[in-house]
Amino acid sequence: MSNQQPILQLRGISKSFGFVQAVKNVNWEVYPGEVHALVGDNGAGKSTLIKMICGALLPDSGEILVKGANARIAEPVDAFRLGIAPVYQDLALVEGRDVVMNMFLGDELTHGPFNLFLDHKRMAIETQRVLDEIHSRIPNVREYVRRLSGGQRQAVAVGRALIRGGEVIIMDEPTAALGVEQTREVLNLIETLRSRGKTVIFISHNILQVLQVTNRISVMFHGEMVGTRKTSETNEDEIVGMIVGTKRDVLAAQE
Amino acid sequence: MANSDTLEYRNRRTDDAQRLLRLALDNWLYAATILLCIFFAFRAPNFLTVDNVINTLVSSSITGIVTAGFTIVLLTGTIDASTSGITALASVLCAVMFQQWGVPLPLTLLLLMVASILMGLVSSFLIIEGRIYSLIATLGSSGVFLGLSVGLAAGQQIAITKPELQNALFERPLGIPVSIWVLFLCYLLGYVMLNHTRLGAHIYATGSNYSAARLSGIPVKRVIRIALIIAATTTSLAAVLATARANLSLLYGVTIGGVNLADVFTAALLGGISLRGGVGKIERNLVAVLFLSILSNGLQLMGTAPAVWLVIKGLAFVGAVIIDAVRQRL
Amino acid sequence: MLRTQPQPLVRPTNTPLPRAVLKFLLNNGLLIALVIEIAIFATASPEIFLSTGNLFTVLRISATTGITVAFYTIALIAGQIDLSTAQVGAVTAVIFAWMFAILEWPLELSFVLAMAFAALLGLINSWLVIRVKIPSLIATLALGTLCYGLAISVIQSNSTTGLIRLNRPPLRDIINTEIVGIPATVILMFAVYTIIYILLNHTRLGAHLYALGGNPQAARLNGIQDKRLVRFALMFTAMSAGFTAIMIAGRGLSAGAATPVGGVLGGPLVAAIFSGVGLSGGSGRIERTLIGVIFLAVLTSGMSILNVSPFARSMIEGLAFVFAILIDSVRQRIETR
Ligand SMILES: Nc1ncnc2c1ncn2[C@@H]1O[C@H](COP(=O)(O)OP(=O)(O)OP(=O)(O)O)[C@@H](O)[C@H]1O
Ligand SMILES: [Mg+2]
Numbered sequence: 001m002s003n004q005q006p007i008l009q010l011r012g013i014s015k016s017f018g019f020v021q022a023v024k025n026v027n028w029e030v031y032p033g034e035v036h037a038l039v040g041d042n043g044a045g046k047s048t049l050i051k052m053i054c055g056a057l058l059p060d061s062g063e064i065l066v067k068g069a070n071a072r073i074a075e076p077v078d079a080f081r082l083g084i085a086p087v088y089q090d091l092a093l094v095e096g097r098d099v100v101m102n103m104f105l106g107d108e109l110t111h112g113p114f115n116l117f118l119d120h121k122r123m124a125i126e127t128q129r130v131l132d133e134i135h136s137r138i139p140n141v142r143e144y145v146r147r148l149s150g151g152q153r154q155a156v157a158v159g160r161a162l163i164r165g166g167e168v169i170i171m172d173e174p175t176a177a178l179g180v181e182q183t184r185e186v187l188n189l190i191e192t193l194r195s196r197g198k199t200v201i202f203i204s205h206n207i208l209q210v211l212q213v214t215n216r217i218s219v220m221f222h223g224e225m226v227g228t229r230k231t232s233e234t235n236e237d238e239i240v241g242m243i244v245g246t247k248r249d250v251l252a253a254q255e
Numbered sequence: 256m257a258n259s260d261t262l263e264y265r266n267r268r269t270d271d272a273q274r275l276l277r278l279a280l281d282n283w284l285y286a287a288t289i290l291l292c293i294f295f296a297f298r299a300p301n302f303l304t305v306d307n308v309i310n311t312l313v314s315s316s317i318t319g320i321v322t323a324g325f326t327i328v329l330l331t332g333t334i335d336a337s338t339s340g341i342t343a344l345a346s347v348l349c350a351v352m353f354q355q356w357g358v359p360l361p362l363t364l365l366l367l368m369v370a371s372i373l374m375g376l377v378s379s380f381l382i383i384e385g386r387i388y389s390l391i392a393t394l395g396s397s398g399v400f401l402g403l404s405v406g407l408a409a410g411q412q413i414a415i416t417k418p419e420l421q422n423a424l425f426e427r428p429l430g431i432p433v434s435i436w437v438l439f440l441c442y443l444l445g446y447v448m449l450n451h452t453r454l455g456a457h458i459y460a461t462g463s464n465y466s467a468a469r470l471s472g473i474p475v476k477r478v479i480r481i482a483l484i485i486a487a488t489t490t491s492l493a494a495v496l497a498t499a500r501a502n503l504s505l506l507y508g509v510t511i512g513g514v515n516l517a518d519v520f521t522a523a524l525l526g527g528i529s530l531r532g533g534v535g536k537i538e539r540n541l542v543a544v545l546f547l548s549i550l551s552n553g554l555q556l557m558g559t560a561p562a563v564w565l566v567i568k569g570l571a572f573v574g575a576v577i578i579d580a581v582r583q584r585l
Numbered sequence: 586m587l588r589t590q591p592q593p594l595v596r597p598t599n600t601p602l603p604r605a606v607l608k609f610l611l612n613n614g615l616l617i618a619l620v621i622e623i624a625i626f627a628t629a630s631p632e633i634f635l636s637t638g639n640l641f642t643v644l645r646i647s648a649t650t651g652i653t654v655a656f657y658t659i660a661l662i663a664g665q666i667d668l669s670t671a672q673v674g675a676v677t678a679v680i681f682a683w684m685f686a687i688l689e690w691p692l693e694l695s696f697v698l699a700m701a702f703a704a705l706l707g708l709i710n711s712w713l714v715i716r717v718k719i720p721s722l723i724a725t726l727a728l729g730t731l732c733y734g735l736a737i738s739v740i741q742s743n744s745t746t747g748l749i750r751l752n753r754p755p756l757r758d759i760i761n762t763e764i765v766g767i768p769a770t771v772i773l774m775f776a777v778y779t780i781i782y783i784l785l786n787h788t789r790l791g792a793h794l795y796a797l798g799g800n801p802q803a804a805r806l807n808g809i810q811d812k813r814l815v816r817f818a819l820m821f822t823a824m825s826a827g828f829t830a831i832m833i834a835g836r837g838l839s840a841g842a843a844t845p846v847g848g849v850l851g852g853p854l855v856a857a858i859f860s861g862v863g864l865s866g867g868s869g870r871i872e873r874t875l876i877g878v879i880f881l882a883v884l885t886s887g888m889s890i891l892n893v894s895p896f897a898r899s900m901i902e903g904l905a906f907v908f909a910i911l912i913d914s915v916r917q918r919i920e921t922r
Contacts, residue, residue, distance in 0.1 A: 077808035092803035094796050096867040106807035108789045117787045387914050395907040402899030517730040562738035569731025576727045580719045
């Protein structure tokens with residue numbers, strides 16, 4: 001895989017909030033078509049790193065390359081344009097609107113003179129198509145998001161990422177608040193995305209899930225990227241060791 | 256390592272600057288009040304006479320008393336917009352009972368207190384049981400009170416010809432007018448209640464984190480209800496003072512006796528009460544009320560047109576709101 | 586491997602009958618109330634209340650507040666509450682009167698400048714909300730106080746009566762223009778409501794306004810220009826308030842600081858809540874606003890036909906308002922359950 005060009009490459013990314021240095025000089029590569037896990041303890045800086053990739057936060061320093069080209073991601077829209085589509089931890093859904101309007105939130109389809117009017121019909125059809133594609137069972141695309149289950153909401157958020165033309169789908173703890181059944185639904189979703197050739201970045205605290213669905217695993221510790229492993233060549237112990245920092249101390253001692 | 260040193264240094268510096276800014280934002284009102292007094296002492300004729308000082312205090316008393324209750328409600332994270340309704344109804348009730356029905360003054364006051372409790376209960380019912388956003392709920396109850404007052408007074412201002420009410424107001428125990436006593440008493444009681452009783456602690460807790468307060472067993476609904484009743488009572492008290500001064504019942508639309516919601520908001524915000532609840536000290540409010548009153552009085556003595564005062568008051572409100580917002584971001 | 590399993594829906598979409606009936610009643614309560622209201626007034630005073638003259642009276646009353654309330658609804662949907670409309674209206678009308686009647690500038694110029702001034706006030710409101718990050722409720726209350734002061738100072742330096750007279754010829758005629766027998770203001774009101782209906786339901790701008798009010802964070806993360814929307818909503822609310830106040834002043838031939846936009850419970854906020862738009866943002870329908878506005882207008886005209894005492898009148902208004910907010914809170918609770 002490493003002879004391929006990375007679809008996403010970070011070089012020396014740092015970010016601090018006042019005293020807290022949330023992300024320190026991170027270098028990281030993600031390759032096309034893989035499911036790449038990002039793990040680390042609470043406060044390790046995963047969400048912060050992801051937000052910088054998605055344009056929700058600006059890095060203090062460092063650069064982000066998309067498909068080898070230097071990218072300036074200052075606003076969420078910039079990320080969408082580059083094919084990076086986040087599924088935020090809180091999903092960023094508007095509960096009082098229906099599935100369709102959430103799918104096209106901020107990027108609605110229009111028609112008519114000067115493209116002035118919303119194309120409700122085409123949006124509904126597109127929504128249904130994408131939901132079918134990810135095997136989601138939302139019975140009615142006109143249902144309010146408020147009335148959907150956690151797994152269904154996740155599907156809406158992922159569907160939105162796809163509709164936005166997402167090549168790299170980033171999921172921040174998609175299973176954190178879900179029950180067994182709905183968790184499985186989300187893992188299926190990741191599987192489906194992989195089979196469609198999408199790149200998935202998957203943040204989770206559940207090592208077993210991570211080992212189950214990913215191709216590679218990267219670990220953050222106290223804002224630093226401590227290493228990346230192929231899922232097939234590692235095990236729970238090694239990853240947990242890296243997460244809690246014992247591995248790092250060993251490495252530091254060796255140097 | 257030099258890198259992290261400079262970082263730490265910079266952080267310490269920004270920290271100092273922030274502390275200084277916060278100190279300034281916390282205490283600017285005291286400084287401004289003192290500077291204002293010095294300025295007017297030199298520029299406004301008769302500013303530093305005993306009569307004028309007393310005048311200033313008397314004229315601040317009505318807004319001041321209303322603000323005390325309003326602040327207590329604001330500290331619970333609730334906004335009470337029923338001020339004008341309560342003022343109107345209390346004033347008309349006072350006039351009707353005292354003048355038209357011939358109820359003796361002490362009994363009138365007692366009955367007014369009962370009425371205040373009822374008014375507070377109406378608002379708290381809408382907020383708590385109706386689960387309506389406080390500002391809107393109190394706007395609604397205010398409308399009902401206004402309606403009642405208009406009806407009771409049959410659309411008229413009731414003139415009070417019996418002398419006891421105004422005489423009581425013109426008493427000067429220890430040489431100080433009654434309204435000033437009432438003003439200071441309200442703030443003293445408020446201060447003790449907020450800082451030295453369980454209720455006070457509960458009020459702050461409810462305002463700063465409603466759900467945490469509820470989960471830790473604080474009867475948040477009762478706290479809000481009591482705060483609203485306190486506010487209704489102080490507002491009624493202020494209404495009685497205004498009625499006594501004019502010897503007329505207040506009539507909505509004609510005069511509201513110098514109490515309006517924006518004034519009360521301005522004083523509370525200038526006094527550093529946060530709109531999000533849970534933050535602020537009642538004694539600073541007294542200073543804010545005095546500040547506004549001194550400003551108004553001094554400008555008057557200097558012969559400035561009353562309209563200018565209205566504009567300045569508006570600017571003060573906008574300024575207070577901006578300062579509140581800046582403070583919250585620190 | 587992981588295979589999809591058919592999974593039961595967490596929440597059945599078909600509500601049981603009593604709930605459905607209740608929901609229908611709550612959703613259409615205002616319309617039903619309007620019908621009942623009209624029936625009551627019609628039986629009490631059929632010959633006056635049901636006359637065409639009264640129909641136009643009702644519509645004219647509706648048009649007076651209705652235009653402001655329509656834009657107000659947009660602001661509420663976007664999650665902004667504007668408490669400055671009465672004062673912004675007053676100061677705009679006063680400044681218009683000053684330019685038109687005292688400086689004797691041409692009508693068009695005075696009008697355009699006054700509207701520009703109102704827009705500026707809306708801009709200041711939105712600046713306080715967007716840049717200083719003050720909740721709109723408070724920002725607008727503060728600016729409203731300032732506007733009131735401004736209005737009073739302009740009046741007092743130009744008149745001793747507290748009013749600026751406005752009896753220059755073309756104004757009243759223009760305001761009272763009729764088109765095929767229908768007052769122009771009424772036509773304007775319906776046009777405004779139609780355009781806003783299309784805007785809210787069939788354009789991206791409308792979709793974005795709903796999204797912003799429903800979840801500002803989500804809207805921003807999805808690339809919706811939140812600041813522009815807030816500015817749009819507050820500027821148009823201010824301008825419509827100014828417009829309405831100029832109309833009222835022009836009809837009454839004088840502008841004062843207390844240019845009223847309704848009775849004791851007047852004001853677009855009340856009208857908007859009354860129509861069940863709600864305060865939480867992200868929901869609300871403009872057609873309901875129109876029904877609410879008409880409901881209040883019917884109430885006003887009906888009560889004056891029946892010679893209801895001011896006591897009962899303000900009581901009824903107050904109670905109707907309290908009732909409306911209670912109903913709204915019940916509806917919201919049922920919807921979110
Ligand atoms: N907006 C912010 N302001 C200040 N500090 C922040 C902010 N966002 C994050 N931090 C801090 O940055 C650090 C990294 O936080 P981040 O949310 O990225 O961690 P995380 O790895 O996603 O943790 P979790 O697994 O709990 O989600 C934490 O110490 C956090 O407190
Ligand atoms: Mg996180």
